[in-house]
Amino acid sequence: MKRHQKMSTILISIIMIIILCISICYTLGGKPAILNSNLLHRVYDNESRISKNLKLDKFNSIKIDADLDFIEIVKSNEYKVQLDYSERYNNLTCKVENEKLIIKENDRKKYNSHVNLGISEHKINSVTICLPEDVYLNDIVIYSSNSDITFKDVKSKIIYLESNYGDIDLNKVTSTSFYINSRYSNIYMKDIMCKELFTQDEYGSLEITNISANSLETFLKNVDIIINNSSIDEIFKIKNQHGNTEIKKCDFRKFESNIKKGNLNIIYSDSNNFKIENKEGNIYFKSNNKETFYNFYLSCEEGNIYLNEEKIGNNMYKDNNALTSVNVFCDKGNININLD
Secondary structure, three states, rough: OOHHHHHHHHHHHHHHHHHHHHHHHHHHHHOOEEOOOOOEEEEEOOOOEEEEEEOOOOOOOEEEEEEOOEEEEEEEEOOOOEEEHHHHOOOOEEEEEEEEEEEEEEHHHHOOOOOOOOOOOOOOOOEEEEOOOOEEEEEEEEEEEEEEEEEEEEEEEEEEEEEEEOOEEEEEEEEEEEEEEEEEEEHHHHHHHHEEEEEEEEEEEEEEEEEEEEEEHHHEEEEEEEEEEOOEEEEEEEEEEEEEEEEOOOEEEEEEEEEOOOOOOEEEOOEEEEEEEEEEEEEEEEOOOOOHHHHEEEEEEEOOEEEEOOEOEEEEEEOOOEEEEEEEEEEEEEEEEEEE
């Protein structure tokens, strides 16, 4: 019994010492890392840096497979790459092969575990890819575990982004097929033109402004959504387990949403058909159209329906022989329709 008590005391003391060390490190500021190498765990303080500014041959594809802190693609007057990274990426490859730019962290699996302690300032490991004006790439493929990804004024037929952690910021991007697969990311998209856009995220936020697409599909878990001033020619689908959604001044031919828990606000947005399913949360629908512009099929089991602030009840079925239908099914929550 005494032996177990002694072991418990030792274990608690070790945990307290570790917590104390981490607390002291954070008070010193900065973000170095404990990294898993072949030999041992070690703490990087003043790590050596490698900086390169490389002019490249012409390429029409980009593939990145690396866990740099920051990945950026921008417009320039020539093909070039700017690299700035720690010596721990000493096996980072950058080359153009068969008109494809390849940036690969060859020993990536050995370094994919790190903890920031704050013993010294953490310097950003980054890559910036510069493209000439009017270049339309065949494809951009990025695999990363924890990179912030930024595009500005980029054109590519196919774009595939996969990142577990890190923000994704896309501005003035043109594509045919656009796919984003993330786990813990804040995704910002502005001035996007594409045929197909697919986003998948588990935790974070999705903010879209001024997008023009044939179709937009989102498969989310715990994500807040804001979509403004956008046009979807065919179908717009939202599937989200938890999170609030606001859609403002948008046009789409067909809108479908399936939300497990969260509020949905649709403000001054038009569609031929609205199909909305909410397990739990309030629905707010505001339009400058008349009531006769819509056919209404509204139902909520636990909650009330309000039309221009007038309480209707739990169900509202009204066929105005209109071209646009609003179908809302809410298990728990209120439905508020506000029309001019």
